[in-house]
Amino acid sequence: MSDTVLITGGAGFIGRYVAGALLKRGHRVRVLDSLIEQVHGERTTPDALDPAVDFVPGDIRDEAALKRALSGVDKVVHLAAEVGVGQSMYAVDRYVSVNDYGTAMLFQQLIDRPVKRVVVASSMSIYGEGLYRTVDGDLIQDAVRTPRPSAPWDPLDAQGRPLIPVPTPEWKQPALASVYAITKYVQERLTLTLAPTYGMEGVALRLWNVYGPGQALSNPYTGVLAIFAARLLNGNAPVIFEDGEQRRDFVHVEDIAQAFVLALEHPKAPGEVFNIASGADRTVSQVAELLAAAMGRPDIRPEIAGKVRIGDVRHNIPDITKAREVLGFAPKMDFSQGLAELAEWVAQQQAVDRVAQARSELEMRGLVA
Ligand code: UD1
Numbered sequence: 517m518s519d520t521v522l523i524t525g526g527a528g529f530i531g532r533y534v535a536g537a538l539l540k541r542g543h544r545v546r547v548l549d550s551l552i553e554q555v556h557g558e559r560t561t562p563d564a565l566d567p568a569v570d571f572v573p574g575d576i577r578d579e580a581a582l583k584r585a586l587s588g589v590d591k592v593v594h595l596a597a598e599v600g601v602g603q604s605m606y607a608v609d610r611y612v613s614v615n616d617y618g619t620a621m622l623f624q625q626l627i628d629r630p631v632k633r634v635v636v637a638s639s640m641s642i643y644g645e646g647l648y649r650t651v652d653g654d655l656i657q658d659a660v661r662t663p664r665p666s667a668p669w670d671p672l673d674a675q676g677r678p679l680i681p682v683p684t685p686e687w688k689q690p691a692l693a694s695v696y697a698i699t700k701y702v703q704e705r706l707t708l709t710l711a712p713t714y715g716m717e718g719v720a721l722r723l724w725n726v727y728g729p730g731q732a733l734s735n736p737y738t739g740v741l742a743i744f745a746a747r748l749l750n751g752n753a754p755v756i757f758e759d760g761e762q763r764r765d766f767v768h769v770e771d772i773a774q775a776f777v778l779a780l781e782h783p784k785a786p787g788e789v790f791n792i793a794s795g796a797d798r799t800v801s802q803v804a805e806l807l808a809a810a811m812g813r814p815d816i817r818p819e820i821a822g823k824v825r826i827g828d829v830r831h832n833i834p835d836i837t838k839a840r841e842v843l844g845f846a847p848k849m850d851f852s853q854g855l856a857e858l859a860e861w862v863a864q865q866q867a868v869d870r871v872a873q874a875r876s877e878l879e880m881r882g883l884v885a
Contacts (some may be wrong), residue, residue, distance in 0.1 A: 600737030644691025760801030
C-alpha cells in the first residue's frame with residue numbers, strides 16, 4: 517500500500533537516498549529540512565533531492581513549519597539531527613535543542629494528529645564501547661577506557677589485559693559516552709515510548725558509520741570517510757586519531773535506504789530496535805589506506821595523531837542478526853565497490869578542507885587529548 521511519508525532532515529545525505537528508495541516503492545514523499553549551513557553551505561534550495569519530493573523548508577523546532585509538513589502524512593522517518601560526536605561535546609545547547617527538543621516538538625504535534633508509524637534514526641554510539649570478551653571468554657558489557665597516549669588505547673580487563681571486541685547485539689546495555697549519544701538515546705526512547713501511547717507504531721534503527729556519494733565533504737564534523745576524502749582531494753594527509761586500530765563498520769547509504777524502507781513497511785518492525793550495518797568491520801587505518809588507493813593517491817600517507825577525540829569509543833562492531841532475521845535486511849554493497857564509486861564521485865567535487873580548523877577548535881577546548 518502506498519503512503520505519504522514525511523522525512524524530517526530529508527535533504528541530507530541519508531534522507532535523499534531514503535526519499536529515492538521510497539519513491540521507487542510508489543510512496544509519496546515530503547521532506548522538511550532547514551538546510552543548515554554546516555551541511556548545505558549557502559544553498560537555499562536542496563541539492564540532489566529527487567524532483568518528485570514535496571519540499572517544505574523549515575526547522576523541526578518551528579511549530580508552523582512542522583504542522584505544514586505533517587499535513588496529510590501517513591508515516592514519518594525522523595532524520596533531522598546534528599550528527600558530529602566531537603562537535604557535540606562543545607555545541608551542547610545546539611545538539612540537545614535540535615535533536616531532543618526537535619523530537620519533542622515532533623511528538624507534541626503527533627499527539628494531536630497521530631500517524632501510522634514513526635521510524636527514528638538512532639545510532640550505534642548509544643552503546644558506547646561495544647561488547648567485548650576477556651581472553652578467558654567472559655563477555656563484558658560495561659567496558660570503559662581512560663584513553664591517554666601513554667596507555668593502551670583498548671579497554672582493559674581487571675588484570676590489565678586488552679579486551680577483545682565482539683559483535684554488539686541490541687540487548688547490550690547503553691553507555692552514553694558523548695552528548696551526541698545522549699541525544700540519540702533520548703530520540704530513540706521518545707519514539708518508542710510515545711508512539712504506542714498514542715496508537716502509533718515506533719521503530720528505531722541504530723545505524724553504524726554510513727558512507728557513500730553525496731556526503732557533505734566540506735563539513736569537518738561529518739563521517740570519517742568523507743573527511744578523509746576531502747583531505748585527499750586537496751592533496752592533504754588524512755589525520756587519524758589514536759593509532760588507527762579502532763574498529764567500526766562502514767555501511768553504504770543505499771543499504772541504509774533499504775533498511776528504512778523495511779522499517780517503514782515490515783509488519784514485524786514496530787516496537788523494535790535494530791542494528792543496521794554492513795556486517796564487516798574494519799579499522800580506521802585500513803579504510804584510510806583503501807580510500808587513498810581508490811582515489812589514486814596511495815602516495816599520501818595518513819598522519820597518525822596519537823591523540824584521542826574525547827567522546828569517541830574504541831571499538832564498536834555490530835551484530836546484525838536481528839535485522840536480517842526479522843526484517844530480511846540484506847546489505848548488498850561490497851566495500852571496495854562502494855569505495856570506488858565514492859572516489860569517482862569525489863573526483864568531480866570541490867571540497868573546502870576545514871579539518872585543520874575543526875581540529876584546533878577541539879584542541880582549544882581540550883577535546884583532543
Ligand atoms: C558516526 C556518525 C554518527 C553516527 C555514528 C554511527 C558522523 C559525523 N557521525 O560517528 O552520526 O551516529 O557514526 O556509527 O557521521 N576519525 C579519525 N580522523 C578523523 C575523523 C574521525 O581518525 O578525521 C576516527 C574517529 O576518532 C573514530 C572513527 O574515525 O574513531 C569514526 O569517526 P566518525 O566518522 O566521526 O564516526 P563516529 O564517531 O563513529
